[in-house]
Amino acid sequence: MRHEGKLEAPAAKGAALHILSNMTSTEFAALARRCRSAILPVGATEGHGPHLPLSTDWVIGVETAQRAAQALLAEGIEVLLLPPILYGVTRSTADYPGTVTISEATLAALVKDVLASVIAQGFTNLCITNHHLAPEHLGTLFKVKAELEAEHRARVAVPNMRKPAFAGEPTREFKEGAIHGGSFETSLVLQAQPELVHLDRARTLQPVWKSIAAGRQFGAKTLREAGGVDGYFGDPAAATPEEGEYFYDAMVRLVVAAVKAGLAATA
Ligand SMILES: [Zn+2]
Numbered sequence: 001m002r003h004e005g006k007l008e009a010p011a012a013k014g015a016a017l018h019i020l021s022n023m024t025s026t027e028f029a030a031l032a033r034r035c036r037s038a039i040l041p042v043g044a045t046e047g048h049g050p051h052l053p054l055s056t057d058w059v060i061g062v063e064t065a066q067r068a069a070q071a072l073l074a075e076g077i078e079v080l081l082l083p084p085i086l087y088g089v090t091r092s093t094a095d096y097p098g099t100v101t102i103s104e105a106t107l108a109a110l111v112k113d114v115l116a117s118v119i120a121q122g123f124t125n126l127c128i129t130n131h132h133l134a135p136e137h138l139g140t141l142f143k144v145k146a147e148l149e150a151e152h153r154a155r156v157a158v159p160n161m162r163k164p165a166f167a168g169e170p171t172r173e174f175k176e177g178a179i180h181g182g183s184f185e186t187s188l189v190l191q192a193q194p195e196l197v198h199l200d201r202a203r204t205l206q207p208v209w210k211s212i213a214a215g216r217q218f219g220a221k222t223l224r225e226a227g228g229v230d231g232y233f234g235d236p237a238a239a240t241p242e243e244g245e246y247f248y249d250a251m252v253r254l255v256v257a258a259v260k261a262g263l264a265a266t267a
Contacts, residue, residue, distance in 0.1 A: 017069050021083045028121075031080060036266065037072075037259050038080040038123040040115065041065040042141065044088030044132035048181035049098025049232030051202035054098045056189055056232050058084050060131040063192035064161075066183070067248055068129065068255035079259060080123060085111060091181075096231050104140045112144045115156065124154040125262035129255055132159055133179070155265050157258035161251055168223040171243075173234035179209035180223055182234020183243060191244030199239070207235035 018031055043058025053059065062084050090101040102110075115126055126148075128139055138158075145156040162174070173182045190197050210231045210233060215226025227233070 007014065016065060016073055017081055018078060019081045028080075031078070032122045035078045035080060036123050037077070037127070037263060038082055038118050039069060039127045039129055039255070039259070040082040040111070041067040041084035042088065042111065042128055042130040042132065043084060043086060044090045044099075044103075044134075045086055046088070046090040046093040046099040046132070046136070048185060049205070049229045049230060049236060051198040051205065051232075051236055052181055052186060053193075053196040054100075055086075055196070056185055057132040058086050058262050059192050060185065060188045060194065061129045062216075063188070064131065064248065064255060065129040068127075068252045068259070071252050071256050072259060075256075077164065077259065077263070079119075079127075080218065082118065083131065085114070087135060088132040090132070090137070091223075092134050092222050093231075095224050096153040100170055107137065108144050112148060114189060115144070115148055116152065117155075119148070119152050119154045124152070125163060125259065125266045126238045127157040127159070127255055127258050129251075130158060133162065153266070155262040157262055158230055159251075159258045161173060161254070163250070163254060168246075172209075176209055176234075177213045178233035180212060180228060180234070181232030182208075182236050183238040183240075184234065184247065186236045186239035187241065187244035188247055189244075190239055191241055191248060197239075202236040202239055205230070205232065205236045207237070208233045227261040 004120050041060040041061035046053050048056040065081055069081055070081055087100055087102045089104050089107055090099050093099045128141060141158050145158050147155050148154060173179050173184050186202055210227035212226050220226035
């Protein structure tokens, strides 16, 4: 089993998708003549407990992007899938071994340069599928969105990936603000790359019902200080494929709506 993550789509489901890193320059030029939408997955490389890979956030970001691209293609709308950003602003998990963090300035410069380069080649309708939700990371992406939209004739959507909870009855993890490495993220990785999930370990983990936001309010600088001593919050043992599908469906709806709205706005 190869464990390098989903930087490339599996052939069976990826055949019709326009994955930039798999395309030739000639194929790209042909696509650029008829397509102006692109999706950039963004994640982080950070600790998510003893049962999930450090790639959790970007695995989910890539899977969401690919599923959204498939859903759009089914409606006749083509999109370009950009290679993911694999690092994020993760100071709050920096004391979990293996976390690799970059600064806000580095993230902003990287995302901005990548998207500006794509905009210059005609892709003016952009969507970021971000699955690292630390406020300082998310705030940086919103800042980049505003700057790019001010400087270019382009639209950059950053759908709020907490919203999906929200289409129906929020799960206990969302109600309690205990979202890191729990059932939500374990279920999502399970549906994207099951070979990366140590489900046997997940099933033995005791739930951690502590609010990350409340911990921050009381001065916790890291998730560990906020109560995630073993690298996770919520209830990883409760993860199911059904929960993963439910949340992918909800996130894909957000991305599809954002891409369509962007197409209308940049027409
Ligand atoms: Zn995460």
